[in-house]
């Protein structure tokens with residue numbers, strides 16, 4: 684059967700998933716280790732993507748063309764942009780856009796030239812089942828423990844909507860304000876999702892992008908980001924994906 688591809692952005696996240704996976708073989712391609720095996724009875728391929736849109740596009744292409752993945756699920760962290768999108772919250776992308784794509788005046792700003800579109804939709808059915816898994820995980824009392832509480836993460840919320848991607852870490856108030864003005868419905872910003880979305884669209888593959896908010900893309904983003912990834916991100920990704928596959 685064709686595998687489900689699980690793509691991680693962070694070493695910590697992949698490690699948490701790999702710890703639960705029965706790996707059958709590791710295929711090294713394009714500088715990446717693709718772990719092929721079984722997770723909760725599902726045929727899976729797990730891979731660390733790398734950072735940025737090109738890394739995401741390369742990884743997604745290989746997953747589709749070489750591994751014949753039947754669907755792609757990306758898990759990672761993101762900076763919160765939308766009002767009320769706080770550190771520790773989970774964002775499930777309904778659609779994705781490249782905020783740094785601009786071929787104007789030849790094409791409208793953000794539009795992928797010659798495709799006629801700027802937003803790429805995640806798979807509805809995948810999102811529905813992932814949202815259910817997210818709620819089960821975050822609604823479990825005391826799930827996040829004392830380390831997360833020390834970071835101010837208490838009761839995370841699930842948000843669904845637009846996620847934007849670009850080859851830039853957004854780490855100052857001016858940059859995040861500019862994005863909020865330009866794309867007022869954007870919930871979160873990261874560096875891979877929209878690239879994966881474009882490739883998945885080209886390959887006709889269903890996909891989903893699941894992000895935990897590590898920072899608010901503001902002046903303290905780099906500090907929050909580094910503190911957060913060890914404490915919360917790996918746990919949320921592994922628990923949600925595990926829950927989702929187990930159901």
Ligand code: ADE
Pocket residue numbers: 760761762851852853854872873874897898899900901904908
């Ligand atoms: N991933 C996590 N936080 C981010 C930020 N502030 N900008 C871009 N990508 C991110």
